Amino acid sequence: IFFRPSMAPSRLLLFGLGLLVPNALSLATTELHGSGTTNPSKLIWKAQAVLEEQAAAPIRMTYRGIGSSGGVAEFEAGVNDYGSGDIPLPQATYDALKAAGKTPMHIPFVIGGVSFFHSVPGVDTLKLSACILAEIYQGTITKWDHQSIKALNPGFNPPAGQAIKAARRALGSSSTTAMSKYLEAASVDCPTVSWTIGTGSGGSSTKAPFWPTGLEVHQGSDGMAGFLDSTPWGIAYIDSGHGVPLGLKEVSINLKDGTYMTSSEADLAGPANQITLPAPTDSWADVSLIYKPGAGSWPMVAFSYFYVMQSQTAAKEKGALVKAFMEFMLGDQAQSYLPQFGFVGLSSTAMTVAKNGVASITLDSAVTPWTFEVSTAYITGAGEHVFSTKRRTYEEYQLGVHDGQIEDLQKALKEVMKELEELKKANTANSASGCSAGGGGNAVSGINVNFYNNVNQPEAK
Template identity: 30%
Template sequence: MKIITTIKNVFFAALLLGVTGSITPGCNGNSGKESGSDSTSTASSGTNDDKTLLGAGSTFVYPLFSKQFSEYNKLTGLKINYQSIGSGGGILQLTNKTVDFGDSDAPLTEEQAQKMGVPVLHIPMCSGAVVISYNLPEVKDTLKISPEVLAEIYLGKITKWNDAKIAAINAGVKLPATPIVIAHRSDGSGTTNIFTDYLCKVNDEWKTKVGKGTSVNWPQGIGGKGNEGVAGLIKQTPGGIGYIELAYAVQNKMAYAKVQNKSGNYITPNIASTSAASNVQLPADSKIFLGNTDAADGYPISGFTWALIYQEQNYNNRSQERAQNVVKLLWWTIHDGQQFCQGLNYAPLSPAAVTVAENILKSATFNAKPLM
């Protein structure tokens, strides 16, 4: 029954997204649970098969991983079973050592790192935009949203689409009196971390009352699991608004707003504006937040997504071949795999970011010896 449930979930996600490529479905129908109670059986099914790698985490990067892992399978025969369960779930499964790699749109917190107990590498995969999508079919113009308006919507202060503050920045647009229905993530999510980090930077009340993180106590709204869940809520709800990764909005032909950046410009989220936001100096460990960029042409709600692996790969009776397969996969992803970013509305890594990612991967070891 669990196998059937998982296949249905994967099929539904593929229908919703319209994404080219596939990811081998897992055997764990409850893989999205934050408890991780069922994750051990999922990982153990592939532990002795070094030609199948197990990953879990970010739904933000799912459309890209789907394509990349499909192409890598054609090249090498290696299968990658990636569960799109949210960054929090991926971190939990990596903590429990039931996957070969996790993926998160937020770096590990100090508490998460302590639970890991040993060094974890963060390898940047790409950067992407978190867009503000809305369901107002009667509005044909692309709406503009300022930081103040966005924060007040999510704080529950602006409750109708024809509110004076929305109208003031959308001159000439006939706005309906439709109630605003807020959608947000219900699971631990790096997309949420990107979004709430941005709100903290632009609104003191949000910073004080709600804060940032992969999961927060939302003042208003209804929750959906994964980017696909929030996208589904928006599409099904007249007056709905929510934050989702750009690829989900584009693939599903959903409307999304121009957002005002620090320079006062209303920016359309796309490859160019996301690249502009991510054109920054990366620290050696690659951990950086891109929200509220200083770039005049940069989209202000964007961020990196990171593959997470243990630096020392000899654990849980893993073979050296398995460890090498993980490192080779990620090396390909930050090089040849980058060609698939733009077609799926992700910003490829800059040459400088690739160099940082290379250096991080070169620090991975097996029995304290470099794998590369």
């Protein structure tokens, strides 16, 4: 190889790198960053990890779970490539972006619910009406032995004067929006109480709900789940997709049809079939799935949205990656992950709206769009801008094996805990009759299995 003496050192270095590493200059890492709701954060993290493994060209994808209000604020400020939330963009935010010459879009990708969970010792099934919950969160019912609670739960006999430790979110949250709107709507039929502290995401003293003093305050779904995991006699509202997989005890609440259910028993997708959806580029500020009629319709339901600008021409390679990411999230592979995280899929109508929105994203003409290899495609499947299901890492494979093993262990442990509970009941009955069965019930009642910090953590798939 001949080098001209006048060749600049920097050009010589680049020339040498080009010889040593084919296509080195064309394989610069493309990064994609988003932020917003914590509810589907684990789903998003998993999808991003899978895409990073399936890509030939180097990509890096991150997502910060900071709450829906944070997702709205950072999307409006333009500090990330996309935002996410379980609430539509407020009308003022949508109007401001339109006035700035931009076209924001809502891309729904899952349906999720919010539930109330409790940590009452020795009690799995607990009924609480919207009227009771409204009083708990407005500070007028503060003890577990309140007559209204005991009347709804025959045989429930907590210690006299046992305090209710109720938790709320510290920062703005779509979960707070859902629970407050549910309690406002449902409490209309309550004979002695109404919801008077306002509805909204909260997060500051100037934003509703205007909470009473005395509530526990925690950040994010993880913080609320951790509170219940470590604090007996507590109650908290958490997205169902977070709380149910963790094995937290869910409160059975009244639906609009008057029945009592948990989110695991109810229909989360039903409310979405009862409304007409706007086009992705229109305002979604008035879209609500809260407290809809219909047999089994869960009253605290919301879409999880991506907020994204329709034009990605200025974003160059990032624009192509954000479009591909959203195509993946609406595709069969990512949608198959939903049960693992407690979500349900979109209705066919909503899916069509979402896919049409993603398809309308415009890219720079010089950018190569990403494609997907699902079935083996010789030559083309090896392309730089191809996400291939044939590319995996051993780590990802082994984590899948571990997931199955953990699921089996959890099922076995549930059976063991069920047997222990039966032994505890038998010991209590024997103690009452003056007998003893294997040393009494104290050993059983002292067992506390903590999955929260050990098993159901975000997976790096």
